Amino acid sequence: MVCSHIENATLNPPSALTQVHKEECTQCFDNQDGPEGIDVCLTCFNGGCVNKDRHHALTHSQLTGHPLAVNIRRITVTNPNKRNNENAPPQKITKIAIVMENEEPTYEFVTTVRCYACSAEESKAATPKLNAIVDAVMNSLSSAKQSEVKAWEEVITPCEHTLCLTQEEPKQLQGQDLAHCADCELNQNLWLCLACGNLGCGRKQYDGSGGNNHAIEHFEKTGHGVNVKLGTITAEGTADIYCYSCDDARVDADLATHLANWGINVAQQQKTEKSMTELQLEQNMKFDFSMTTEDGKQLEPKFGAGYTGLKNLGNSCYMASVLQSVFHMEQFQLRYNQQLSDHALTCIADPATCWHCQLHKLADGLLSGRYSQPLTNDDGVQYQDGIAPGMFKALVGKNHQEFSTMRQQDAFEFFQFLCKTIQQKEHATKNDPTNVFDFVTEQRLQCGKCKKVRYQRDKTSCISVEVPARPKENTENEYEAVDFTECLDVFVRDETLDGYQCPNCNEKTIAQRSVKFSTFPEILVVNPRRFAFVNWVPQKLNIPINFPQGPVQLDKYMGTGQQPGEELLPEESAGSSSCSEPSFSQNDIDQLKAMGFSENRCKRALLNTGHNGADIAMNWMFEHMEDPDIDDPLPTDNIAAASITSKSGPTADQISTLQEMGFTAQQAKKALHETNNDTERALDWLFSHPDDNREMSEQAANDTTTPEVIGGKLKPAVFDEFVLML
Numbered sequence: 001m002v003c004s005h006i007e008n009a010t011l012n013p014p015s016a017l018t019q020v021h022k023e024e025c026t027q028c029f030d031n032q033d034g035p036e037g038i039d040v041c042l043t044c045f046n047g048g049c050v051n052k053d054r055h056h057a058l059t060h061s062q063l064t065g066h067p068l069a070v071n072i073r074r075i076t077v078t079n080p081n082k083r084n085n086e087n088a089p090p091q092k093i094t095k096i097a098i099v100m101e102n103e104e105p106t107y108e109f110v111t112t113v114r115c116y117a118c119s120a121e122e123s124k125a126a127t128p129k130l131n132a133i134v135d136a137v138m139n140s141l142s143s144a145k146q147s148e149v150k151a152w153e154e155v156i157t158p159c160e161h162t163l164c165l166t167q168e169e170p171k172q173l174q175g176q177d178l179a180h181c182a183d184c185e186l187n188q189n190l191w192l193c194l195a196c197g198n199l200g201c202g203r204k205q206y207d208g209s210g211g212n213n214h215a216i217e218h219f220e221k222t223g224h225g226v227n228v229k230l231g232t233i234t235a236e237g238t239a240d241i242y243c244y245s246c247d248d249a250r251v252d253a254d255l256a257t258h259l260a261n262w263g264i265n266v267a268q269q270q271k272t273e274k275s276m277t278e279l280q281l282e283q284n285m286k287f288d289f290s291m292t293t294e295d296g297k298q299l300e301p302k303f304g305a306g307y308t309g310l311k312n313l314g315n316s317c318y319m320a321s322v323l324q325s326v327f328h329m330e331q332f333q334l335r336y337n338q339q340l341s342d343h344a345l346t347c348i349a350d351p352a353t354c355w356h357c358q359l360h361k362l363a364d365g366l367l368s369g370r371y372s373q374p375l376t377n378d379d380g381v382q383y384q385d386g387i388a389p390g391m392f393k394a395l396v397g398k399n400h401q402e403f404s405t406m407r408q409q410d411a412f413e414f415f416q417f418l419c420k421t422i423q424q425k426e427h428a429t430k431n432d433p434t435n436v437f438d439f440v441t442e443q444r445l446q447c448g449k450c451k452k453v454r455y456q457r458d459k460t461s462c463i464s465v466e467v468p469a470r471p472k473e474n475t476e477n478e479y480e481a482v483d484f485t486e487c488l489d490v491f492v493r494d495e496t497l498d499g500y501q502c503p504n505c506n507e508k509t510i511a512q513r514s515v516k517f518s519t520f521p522e523i524l525v526v527n528p529r530r531f532a533f534v535n536w537v538p539q540k541l542n543i544p545i546n547f548p549q550g551p552v553q554l555d556k557y558m559g560t561g562q563q564p565g566e567e568l569l570p571e572e573s574a575g576s577s578s579c580s581e582p583s584f585s586q587n588d589i590d591q592l593k594a595m596g597f598s599e600n601r602c603k604r605a606l607l608n609t610g611h612n613g614a615d616i617a618m619n620w621m622f623e624h625m626e627d628p629d630i631d632d633p634l635p636t637d638n639i640a641a642a643s644i645t646s647k648s649g650p651t652a653d654q655i656s657t658l659q660e661m662g663f664t665a666q667q668a669k670k671a672l673h674e675t676n677n678d679t680e681r682a683l684d685w686l687f688s689h690p691d692d693n694r695e696m697s698e699q700a701a702n703d704t705t706t707p708e709v710i711g712g713k714l715k716p717a718v719f720d721e722f723v724l725m726l
């Protein structure tokens with residue numbers, strides 16, 4: 001029977017841009033293949049499950065007042081001829097995901113219209129008008145497909161100019177040839193012409209920033225269109241390539257060869273010959289291989305709660321490893337699995353774009369065990385369905401250009417991005433599970449002449465350690481294994497600062513500096529750096545790291561604070577021009593410049609990381625390469641910086657934005673003041689200065705005696721479990 005809701009419905013079919021969630025519930029991983037299918041709302045096209053415990057479709061209808069839904073159930077019709085197919089892939093490959101295409105399963109869809117305003121139990125007859133909308137839903141591109149297509153579209157293509165590139169005689173470009181533009185002194189935003197090896201600066205931007213157009217002028221003169229941006233070349237043989245002939249971003253499959261013509265050698269050339277699909281296939285194969293340990297023992301497949309696999313969505317293993325690691329941690333489980341278990345009952349946001357919905361969905365998906373039931377394939381091999389984190393990836397991608405693509409990304413970078421986002425989302429709730437990573441470092445600086453010391457403490461949430469590279473004899477890119485504790489030894493060791501402007505001696509002296517732990521986090525995140533810059537290109541070094549068996553005691557890496565008999569260096573007075581010029585360590589600058597960064601960038605990085613050495617500055621640099629102000633001139637002294645700020649105060653809008661995140665107006669104003677009224681940076685500033693409450697100088701004076709609140713852990717610092725994010 002047609003009910004009044006159906007009779008009087010004024011509904012519109014989904015447009016091409018509408019997200020239609022018809023494959024999977026937006027709040028859990030129940031999907032159209034389950035015995036109950038999923039309900040798609042005919043008003044807003046949200047997908048909800050009909051499971052009795054979670055009933056996300058029912059809740060959606062109650063919260064939104066959208067009465068009508070279509071239940072969609074997909075049934076696999078197995079092809080009886082499959083096993084006799086001569087073209088069947090060899091058994092080895094039957095386990096990988098791509099097998100789907102070979103088996104060509106066919107599907108049937110069963111649809112039923114329901115009205116939640118009457119009774120969800122009985123199915124309803126529909127009017128022709130409503131049937132048309134159901135048909136439109138069935139024919140629409142699902143949200144999952146939509147974001148997948150979008151993600152692949154982000155992959156840039158080659159053009160005839162990159163494919164048919166002719167290069168002039170090979171020649172070895174010297175370091176100084178690559179130092180600045182051939183026609184001016186600019187040393188950033190440089191584009192190398194792959195045809196003739198000319199180096200030109202980039203386009204002038206409307207606001208006068210950018211380059212002097214020398215690369216595009218070179219193209220206009222010579223017709224050489226294909227250019228590669230220096231500093232973007234990776235060991236995998238990728239780089240930012242721009243074709244001026246097409247006036248578009250391009251890829252060059254032979255980039256490694258083309259660069260070699262100009263003496264720039266990319267580490268692993270063979271990778272450049274692989275297409276994206278091949279790379280994906282390779283990853284699936286790798287997964288297959290990793291089911292076997294090094295000594296050839298077959299690993300047991302695991303099933304049930306906590307053992308749910310994440311499906312690979314085209315090079316998304318960086319995301320899978322980070323998500324598996326963090327949801328293995330008790331604090332993330334508590335926050336996103338337990339505390340948010342009733343979130344769906346009250347959430348009035350669009351679940352697909354609500355971080356809390358999506359983080360709970362992941363936690364529930366990974367930890368419930370519902371999606372990790374043992375199944376057996378035709379070859380008798382046990383497997384599980386696992387979950388596909390596509391909706392989460394689409395949400396992440398909205399906020400981060402790089403992570404929206406199908407390209408391979410750095411797991412550590414993703415981890416940092418995830419933590420930063422969680423901090424922002426949880427600041428107002430005071431329930432931030434990333435607090436377990438927080439701790440305070442103690443930097444000790446001692447002037448070599450007067451022997452006076454300074455202690456500075458900074459809040460941080462990870463350390464990046466250099467892994468000593470000791471090449472094995474007669475091998476290529478093979479290195480001796482390094483003990484984990486040796487990396488920490490390197491991290492805390494004394495470093496000599498040449499040309500330190502001592503505020504006590506009032507002259508340049510040689511100082512010693514070291515960074516240790518002032519407190520320990522509950523969970524210490526370590527990013528081991530295993531790469532070297534060779535010829536502008538970061539190359540991965542295969543250095544094995546030995547992790548200790550059993551608990552490891554880190555007490556010896558703890559700083560001591562001011563010792564009896566130690567005299568403190570006087571504070572540098574911010575106003576006086578003689579001291580306000582920050583003293584850069586030439587060592588640090590040289591080290592950073594050797595990696596191909598401009599002096600201005602090196603100084604900015606050192607300045608922004610409190611002169612804590614090249615390592616920390618380099619990390620900062622990698623995170624801030626895309627900042628619009630990265631190449632702005634540095635403030636010459638604090639007065640100049642202050643005067644820019646005081647000219648125009650923050651807008652009420654900016655203050656209220658920060659207040660919405662749970663900060664006081666006072667804190668917001670201070671943060672905006674410190675960051676030149678840049679809301680984004682102010683937010684960063686607030687998170688890195690959690691206890692700052694206006695009286696900066698007073699706090700600094702008390703710094704070494706203030707009782708610690710961040711990173712509760714003091715001695716004994718025993719860490720007893722290692723989780724690897726590969």
Ligand SMILES: [Zn+2]
Binds near residue numbers: 026030
């Ligand atoms: Zn659900």
Ligand SMILES: [Zn+2]
Binds near residue numbers: 042044
């Ligand atoms: Zn709806």
Ligand SMILES: [Zn+2]
Binds near residue numbers: 004115116117118
């Ligand atoms: Zn009804």
Ligand SMILES: [Zn+2]
Binds near residue numbers: 214
């Ligand atoms: Zn130029």
Ligand SMILES: [Zn+2]
Binds near residue numbers: 197218
């Ligand atoms: Zn050229």
Ligand SMILES: [Zn+2]
Binds near residue numbers: 161162246247
């Ligand atoms: Zn082109």
Ligand SMILES: [Zn+2]
Binds near residue numbers: 347354356358
């Ligand atoms: Zn929500």
Ligand SMILES: [Zn+2]
Binds near residue numbers: 502503
């Ligand atoms: Zn001194």
